[in-house]
Amino acid sequence: MDLSLLSQYVVNGMMLGMMYALVAVGFTLFFGVLDVIKFSHGDVLMVGAFAGYTTYLGLEAAGIHSPIIQVVLLVMASVAFVAVLGALIARYLVLPLSNAPALNILLATLMLGTVLRESVRLFFPNGSNPKRFPRLLPDTVIPIGDFNLRVDSLMLLIAGLVVIIAINLIINRTKLGLAIRAVAQDAETARTMGINFQLVVLVTFALGSSAAAIAGVMNGLYYNEINFGMGLLLGVIGFASAIVGGLGNIYGAILGGFLFAALQTVGAVAMPFASAYKDVFAFAVIIAIMAWRPTGLIPEKTSERV
Numbered sequence: 001m002d003l004s005l006l007s008q009y010v011v012n013g014m015m016l017g018m019m020y021a022l023v024a025v026g027f028t029l030f031f032g033v034l035d036v037i038k039f040s041h042g043d044v045l046m047v048g049a050f051a052g053y054t055t056y057l058g059l060e061a062a063g064i065h066s067p068i069i070q071v072v073l074l075v076m077a078s079v080a081f082v083a084v085l086g087a088l089i090a091r092y093l094v095l096p097l098s099n100a101p102a103l104n105i106l107l108a109t110l111m112l113g114t115v116l117r118e119s120v121r122l123f124f125p126n127g128s129n130p131k132r133f134p135r136l137l138p139d140t141v142i143p144i145g146d147f148n149l150r151v152d153s154l155m156l157l158i159a160g161l162v163v164i165i166a167i168n169l170i171i172n173r174t175k176l177g178l179a180i181r182a183v184a185q186d187a188e189t190a191r192t193m194g195i196n197f198q199l200v201v202l203v204t205f206a207l208g209s210s211a212a213a214i215a216g217v218m219n220g221l222y223y224n225e226i227n228f229g230m231g232l233l234l235g236v237i238g239f240a241s242a243i244v245g246g247l248g249n250i251y252g253a254i255l256g257g258f259l260f261a262a263l264q265t266v267g268a269v270a271m272p273f274a275s276a277y278k279d280v281f282a283f284a285v286i287i288a289i290m291a292w293r294p295t296g297l298i299p300e301k302t303s304e305r306v
Contacts (some may be wrong), residue, residue: 006269007147013265014258015153015222018160021257022215023238024245025167026208028253031242032184032306033204036094036105040113041212042235044082044089047116048213049133049226050124052078056134067136071221074136078213086209087202095201113235121228130227133220156218163214164254167207171250171306180204184248184306212238233279244286246296250306255297260286 023045030038055077059070093112097105121127137152171177182190183200191197219234220226237260245256260282267281289297 004146004148007144009265009269011149011153011157013261014157015218015261016264017258017261018157018164019215019218019234019257020237020241020260021164021254022160022211022218023234024241024253024257025164025250026212027239027242028245028248028250029180029204029208029306032248032250033180033187033201034094034098036098036102037109037239038089038094038205039106039110039235039239040089040116041109041208041238042231042233043113043116044085044209044231045212045216045219045234046120046226046228046231047085047216048078048082048209049216049220049230050120050131050228051081051213052217052220053131053133053226056136067134070134071136075214075217078217079210082213082216083206083210086205086207089209090202090205091198094205095198113231117228117231124228127228130225133224133226135221135224137221152221156222160214160218163211167211168250170207176200176203181306240283240286244289244293244296246298248306249296249298252296252298259297 023041026041027038030036030041052074055074056070059065059073064070064073089109089112093108094105097108135152137155140151141148142151142154143149169177171180179190179195179200180203182193182195183197183204187197190200215234216226216230219230238257241256241260242253243256244259245254246252263282263285264278267278271277271281293299
């Protein structure tokens with residue numbers, strides 16, 4: 001295979017891995033603090049992408065055409081909107097069901113995802129059709145031998161890495177992160193030590209949802225298109241990544257995200273069938289890994305939650 005084409009596949013795989021890791025981190029944060037699987041997470045990502053797109057339309061209508069200002073403001077608006085949405089979901093759906101069987105929360109969040117998806121399709125103007133996401137990042141290329149590296153891809157990779165590092169620092173180097181880890185380890189003991197359990201849960205859901213919003217905006221900026229169903233597959237892949245990496249462990253979620261993207265890339269490049277089957281190949285390998293390591297690549301017994 002041509003080296004430049006192979007390099008492009010690698011960059012594409014890293015981009016996908018970054019987005020999957022951001023989604024998987026949300027799943028593992030939610031499970032870490034409350035032992036719940038929030039199946040509406042992929043659709044929350046989609047809402048984040050549409051919030052960013054709506055902000056862009058508003059800025060254009062207001063006469064603000066600077067791409068730098070637009071991308072900064074649409075990311076901030078998307079993160080803020082989805083963080084509030086995530087906290088509301090935790091406050092009015094997940095926490096009231098915290099003592100119910102796990103299946104109840106799973107079904108409730110699954111149905112909420114359908115509500116979010118169908119609401120965008122029905123109430124967003126022309127919501128059933130794909131939207132052309134603005135191309136706000138530089139589309140120039142940096143030639144490296146036979147390989148041309150797109151500047152926008154490099155910027156998105158760096159932005160995703162910064163977000164993951166920031167989340168890691170929040171979890172491991174701040175008092176908020178200490179409270180989150182305390183709740184994840186033992187909620188009752190954390191309560192007796194004066195930690196505001198409900199506030200920690202709300203902040204954790206806002207944090208995980210914000211990561212999904214950034215992944216949604218990254219997806220729009222990279223592919224220049226969003227649609228109301230984009231969160232379905234991304235949510236399933238993010239959940240599979242969190243499971244195979246080790247649900248409840250943030251490093252496992254990141255590892256799982258990049259592993260899934262690598263499998264998709266291998267499926268598209270090396271397998272003797274069309275790249276349309278790359279998802280089939282990736283899911284088949286993930287199933288085999290889960291059968292081999294049911295507790296994930298980073299088992300819970302050797303790692304702390306979150």
